Amino acid sequence: MASPFPIPLNALRAIAVVARGGSLSTAAKELGVTPGAVSQHIRRAEARLGVMLFERTPTGLVPTAELWRIRPMLDAGFRMLADAMAALAVERAGILTVTTGSAFAARWLVPRLSRFTGAHPEIELRFVATADVLDLALGDIDCAIRMGRGGWTGALAEKLIPQTVFPVCAPALASRLKRPADLATVPVIRDEGSLISWAEWFAAAGVASPPRLSGPSYTDPIPAIEAAVAGQGVFMAWQLIAADALADGRLVRPFPIAAPTEIAYWFVTTESRSRQRKVRLFRAWLDAELTSKRARPVSGVWS
Structure with missing residues (x-):
């Protein structure tokens, strides 16, 4: 045969x-x-x-x-082969493997995880922190939290929260910023991998002729936002990444304008894994955190 x-x-x-x-x-x-x-x-x-x-x-x-x-x-x-292997791995039933970007993990997710592990001590978390879009049909990753526009092939994606962007800086630096044109007089921190630009924020602010901006650039958003906390310049932040620093006063918003984007955070998994208890519990916990008051920055910019 x-x-x-x-x-x-x-x-x-x-x-x-x-x-x-x-x-x-x-x-x-x-x-x-x-x-x-x-x-x-x-x-x-x-x-x-x-x-x-x-x-x-x-x-x-x-x-x-x-x-x-x-x-x-x-x-x-x-x-189908990946799902079959996952079904056989019963000894790993209590391990939830999540992949997400390092900035989201460090700035929003990790500080809140004790509430999930406290409520579900039977689930052991394993993180794969990467900006790469990993194929969830291959390997042992159960779910992903991704920032983007959705539409990933072969995956089940559910929108968690849309993202707006706005400038943030240390309180001392904010006193020098009365109007958008004043951004030309201070360092502006640039994240080289950002999906948005200052031009979008100026458009939302109604500034027809944006000032020329200059300042340091970083290839990773984590040191970029740390530089803003240290008073080294103004940073264009995603709301979730800046949420805790805004809440405790390390950062402030010098202007009230926030620019909407087409970008959102998404919960991504496969059809078969979406039915697993550990994945469903983690998804429900994320929803609860994102809608609770303690998840919001004091400036209240959720949209």
Whole structure:
């Protein structure tokens, strides 16, 4: 009887990763092999199947029409395999693995976690702090808290809270800021990885000709907001990231204007994991924290 899998499972995984927009190096990292090995997997699979799966272009591999036709089935198959492995791992039933960005974890989530572990001591938390969008269909991650616009393929995403942005600074520096034009007279701290710009806030403030801004830049929002707390400049903050520093007075809002964005925090998991008790309890706890008064900054900017 002929095997239903004429090519190795690792080759199928390599094809699936590259097809969903990854490169040879991305697939190599996920599989724990070299880019050359991934290329060999693809060439051998094409030879055995007698079908070209990728077009070789100057900018990289592009899936052919034949591969695009079967790609949804291929992705669904790997999701089913991951769910099957998760179902077998009964010894890990009490461990909840969560992935989220380091800034959200450090500035909002971690300071509140004692309330979750106190209410559910039977659940052991494990965190994967990364800005990368990890594939929840692969590995043992139960859920993610992501900031973005939603629409992640192969995942169940529920909006937690939309985000507004606004300038924050130390109280001493705020005394020098009477109107938006005064921002030209103080250092402005820039987060190089931010999804929003000062132009959006100036537009919300009705400033047609924004002043020229200058100041230090950071590749990570955590030291950027620490610099603001230390009085080194004005920082454009997401409301959740600044919530606790606003609540205890380390930061203030020099202007009342907050700019809405299309960005939100989302609770992301898979269809099967969403039914697990530990995931449902964590989701409900997040909702309770986000809607409670103690979760809000004193300036009351939730929207």
